[in-house]
Amino acid sequence: MWADSRWIAAPDGWLEARATAAGALDRLELLEPGLPPAGASRFEGVFSVVVNDRSKKLRRLPTLYFKKAPVFTGRDDIEVVRMTTSVAQTVMRSVTSPTYLVTACEIHRRLGLYARDVHNRSSYRLKLARVGGRFSENPFVTFAGKGTFECHEWGAFSPEFVVLGLPAPDDVVRTTGALLVFLIATRRIRKLSSSELHELVGALGTLEALSADDPELLATTIGG
Amino acid sequence: MVRRMRSVPDLHVEWIEDEAIVLDTHSGELHYLNPPAALVYALIAESGYPNTLQALERHRADLYALHDALDELIEGMVDKGLLLDD
Numbered sequence: 001m002w003a004d005s006r007w008i009a010a011p012d013g014w015l016e017a018r019a020t021a022a023g024a025l026d027r028l029e030l031l032e033p034g035l036p037p038a039g040a041s042r043f044e045g046v047f048s049v050v051v052n053d054r055s056k057k058l059r060r061l062p063t064l065y066f067k068k069a070p071v072f073t074g075r076d077d078i079e080v081v082r083m084t085t086s087v088a089q090t091v092m093r094s095v096t097s098p099t100y101l102v103t104a105c106e107i108h109r110r111l112g113l114y115a116r117d118v119h120n121r122s123s124y125r126l127k128l129a130r131v132g133g134r135f136s137e138n139p140f141v142t143f144a145g146k147g148t149f150e151c152h153e154w155g156a157f158s159p160e161f162v163v164l165g166l167p168a169p170d171d172v173v174r175t176t177g178a179l180l181v182f183l184i185a186t187r188r189i190r191k192l193s194s195s196e197l198h199e200l201v202g203a204l205g206t207l208e209a210l211s212a213d214d215p216e217l218l219a220t221t222i223g224g
Numbered sequence: 225m226v227r228r229m230r231s232v233p234d235l236h237v238e239w240i241e242d243e244a245i246v247l248d249t250h251s252g253e254l255h256y257l258n259p260p261a262a263l264v265y266a267l268i269a270e271s272g273y274p275n276t277l278q279a280l281e282r283h284r285a286d287l288y289a290l291h292d293a294l295d296e297l298i299e300g301m302v303d304k305g306l307l308l309d310d
Contacts, residue, residue: 178243182256185245191252194236197245201238 002048006031008088011095013041017084019049024077029085030092046091047084051077066091066101066118071139073121083137090140094189098143098196101187104136104151104159108223111157113141113149115184116165116211124165127215140189143196147203161222162209172221175209183209228310229273229298231265235306239266246306255304264297268307273298 004019006028014036019025036042048065062080064072066087074080090099105114107128116124118139125135136151143149148156164183166173175183181204185192192200212218236247244262246255257265267276277294284290301307 178238178240178245178262179256179258181238181240182245182254185247185254192247192254194247194249197236197238197247201240201245205240 007034007036007042008032008047008092009036010092013043015046015088015091016042016044017047017049017088018045019051020053021051021077024049024051025081025084027078027081028088030088047088049077049080049084051080061121066139070119072137073119086138087140090138091189093142094140098192099140099189100143100149100184101139101189102141102184103139104141104149104154104157105163106134106154107161107219108132110160110222111154112159112161112163112222113184114163115187115209116163124215128219131216131219133215133219143200143203145199145203149203159204159207162204162207163218164209164211166211167213168211169213171212172217173211175211176207177205180204180207180209229268229276229302229307230310231269232306232308237265248305251305253305255306260293261297261301264294265301265306268298 001020002018003022004025006017006025008015008017008030009032017025017028046067049062051062052059061073062077063070064080064084064087072080072083074083101118103114105112114135120135136153138152141149141151144156147158149159150156162180164175166175181201184204185197185200210218210221234249236249238245242259242262244257244265246257264276267279280290280294281287298307302309
C-alpha cells in the first residue's frame with residue numbers, strides 16, 4: 001500500500017512519513033535524505049498520507065493520518081502535504097512544548113477545547129460548522145500554563161468549555177473534575193510530568209465538559 | 225489471609241474533591257480513580273489495609289458484599305500498578 005517513505009529527524013528519534021503514491025511527499029519540508037542511521041530510534045508510520053487515487057471509480061479525498069487516526073482531509077494532495085509539514089512541526093516541538101491532540105474551537109463566540117474526535121471533516125464537526133462552529137486547522141493545542149492553551153488561529157486563550165464524546169443520546173452529559181482532566185491528559189503527545197499534571201488540574205479542574213449526540217443541542221447549550 | 229497492602233512509591237496523585245488522577249512518573253501511564261476507588265486508595269495509603277477494612281466495616285452492614293467489592297477494587301489497583309500486595 002505504501003509507495004513512498006521518508007524520514008524526519010526529531011530530537012528524540014526518527015519519524016516516518018509515508019504515502020500511497022510515489023513522489024507524493026516531495027513537497028514535504030523537514031525531510032532528511034536517506035534512512036536513519038543504524039541504532040537510531042525509529043518510529044514507523046507516524047504520518048501517513050493517503051492520496052487521491054485517480055485510477056479508482058470511487059474517489060476519496062486525500063487524507064493525513066497521525067499514527068492510525070485520520071486528522072486532516074483536504075481538497076487536494078498539496079493541501080494535505082502542507083498540513084503534514086505543519087503537524088510534523090508541532091509533533092517535533094512537543095519535545096519541549098506540552099502538546100495535546102485536542103482541537104481549539106469557537107462556538108457562539110466562546111473559545112473551547114474540542115476532544116470529541118480528531119478529524120477536521122468528521123460529520124459532527126461539519127454539523128457544528130453549519131451552526132457557526134469554527135475549528136483550528138491544526139489538530140493539536142499547546143498547553144501554555146496559567147490556565148491557557150495556544151493555537152495558531154486564536155493565540156493564547158483560556159477555554160470556557162470542553163467538548164467530549166461520551167454517550168449522550170437524549171440530553172447533554174456534563175463531565176467535571178478528575179475525569180475531565182484525565183480524559184484530556186490522555187491526549188498528551190509524549191510523557192506528562194507531575195508538575196504539568198498539577199497545572200492541568202488548575203486549568204481544567206473548574207471547567208465543564210459537554211457531550212451530546214445532537215450537535216445542535218451541544219451548540220445551543222454552549223451558547224447559553 | 226491478612227493482606228498487607230501499601231501504595232506504590234513514585235506515583236504522583238492529584239486529588240479533585242472525591243476523585244483522583246494517578247500518574248506513574250516512570251511509565252507516564254495515567255489512571256482515573258472514581259470516588260469509591262479514590263476513597264479506598266487514600267485510606268490504604270494513609271493507614272494500611274487492616275485499618276481501612278475496619279473503617280469501612282463500621283459503615284457497612286453487608287460485610288460479604290463489602291469484602292467482595294473491596295477485593296475487586298484492590299485487585300484492579302494492584303493490576304494497574306497502584307498498590308503493592310506484600
